[in-house]
Amino acid sequence: MAGVGTRRAAAAVERLIAGYRGGGPAPALRDRDDVAAYAAYRMPATFQAVRAALGALAGAAPGWAPDSHLDVGGGTGAAVWAAAAVWPAGPAGPRTTVVLDQAEPALTLGGELAAGAADPAVRAAEWHRRALGAAPAGSAWAPAGLVTVSYVLGELPEKVRREVVAAAAQAAEGAVVVVEPGTPEGYLRVLAARQQLVDAGYEVLAPCPHSARCPMEGTADWCHFAARVQRSALHRRVKGGELGHEDEKFSYVAAVRVPAGAPAPARVVRHPQLRKGLVLLELCTAGEGLARTTVSKRQGPRYRAARDVRWGDAWPPPEDDGHGGT
Numbered sequence: 001m002a003g004v005g006t007r008r009a010a011a012a013v014e015r016l017i018a019g020y021r022g023g024g025p026a027p028a029l030r031d032r033d034d035v036a037a038y039a040a041y042r043m044p045a046t047f048q049a050v051r052a053a054l055g056a057l058a059g060a061a062p063g064w065a066p067d068s069h070l071d072v073g074g075g076t077g078a079a080v081w082a083a084a085a086v087w088p089a090g091p092a093g094p095r096t097t098v099v100l101d102q103a104e105p106a107l108t109l110g111g112e113l114a115a116g117a118a119d120p121a122v123r124a125a126e127w128h129r130r131a132l133g134a135a136p137a138g139s140a141w142a143p144a145g146l147v148t149v150s151y152v153l154g155e156l157p158e159k160v161r162r163e164v165v166a167a168a169a170q171a172a173e174g175a176v177v178v179v180e181p182g183t184p185e186g187y188l189r190v191l192a193a194r195q196q197l198v199d200a201g202y203e204v205l206a207p208c209p210h211s212a213r214c215p216m217e218g219t220a221d222w223c224h225f226a227a228r229v230q231r232s233a234l235h236r237r238v239k240g241g242e243l244g245h246e247d248e249k250f251s252y253v254a255a256v257r258v259p260a261g262a263p264a265p266a267r268v269v270r271h272p273q274l275r276k277g278l279v280l281l282e283l284c285t286a287g288e289g290l291a292r293t294t295v296s297k298r299q300g301p302r303y304r305a306a307r308d309v310r311w312g313d314a315w316p317p318p319e320d321d322g323h324g325g326t
């Protein structure tokens with residue numbers, strides 16, 4: 001934030017917030033003030049959302065890790081940091097990472113932030129200017145183990161959105177992860193991307209326990225989750241917020257091209273309700289669609305697991321033997 005100053009960044013934050021909420025085209029990240037503002041107030045939240053989505057993918061495919069990463073519309077690189085948080089560079093050496101975006105100031109700041117990273121894969125990331133929709137999407141995308149498209153589809157016309165998902169499906173050698181805001185519209189964009197991926201032969205590993213029709217489709221409900229974001233003092237200042245945290249609502253899909261794991265039997269789709277000696281879980285299940293289950297204290301280990309489980313987690317937890325006690 002040096003060289004921008006809190007007041008100018010706060011003004012840029014206000015402009016971006018008004019732009020994102022306005023319902024019109026998304027605000028462009030035009031200059032250094034805009035991208036500094038984006039990095040200070042939005043990137044912590046998009047980072048946590050992508051980290052949660054990638055974490056769910058890693059949970060469903062524990063033996064898999066991407067050897068390369070393409071981040072489409074990557075902006076200041078939230079998904080690059082999220083991938084490094086989930087799959088830190090190991091002895092196999094750094095992954096190759098490529099970020100594509102139309103906003104040069106975002107790529108420049110992203111590169112500067114990444115240069116200070118501990119993870120060599122983040123430091124080695126390449127930042128390329130590319131306008132989606134200008135040329136056929138994906139015409140020059142190098143194949144990558146993981147392709148992420150985070151908080152981008154909502155900024156694109158529908159035709160380009162479809163092209164980008166098709167290109168992501170083609171470029172990915174392992175997994176495609178799409179993340180959108182956790183609004184009804186964001187969910188519908190994720191749902192459309194999910195169907196495109198399934199039609200392209202992908203298997204959904206998270207959040208869904210299956211690749212069949214979403215049981216929330218056509219209802220008043222929408223599938224979304226929340227990621228806790230701790231706000232730094234700077235974050236609070238530029239956003240004018242008092243609270244020490246915020247919950248970023250997001251929708252996502254993580255799908256794989258080759259069988260790399262298996263989806264969880266069910267996922268918790270609401271905050272669990274705690275009652276005396278009981279935990280009430282609302283689940284999306286493989287066989288029964290949306291289902292409610294009550295776990296009682298008599299179920300011992302499963303009850304203890306249910307007390308710890310959170311909205312967005314797999315159920316039962318992987319270490320559970322599935323018998324649920326007595």
Ligand SMILES: C[S@@+](CC[C@H](N)C(=O)[O-])C[C@H]1O[C@@H](n2cnc3c(N)ncnc32)[C@H](O)[C@@H]1O
Nearest residue numbers: 046073074075078101102103131132150151155
């Ligand atoms: C809300 S930001 C998301 C950035 C990043 N993926 C994240 O999760 O924080 C949307 C990004 O999409 C980029 N974008 C929007 N339309 C684009 C287009 N037609 N071509 C390339 N990038 C685009 C913007 O420049 C911006 O960096």
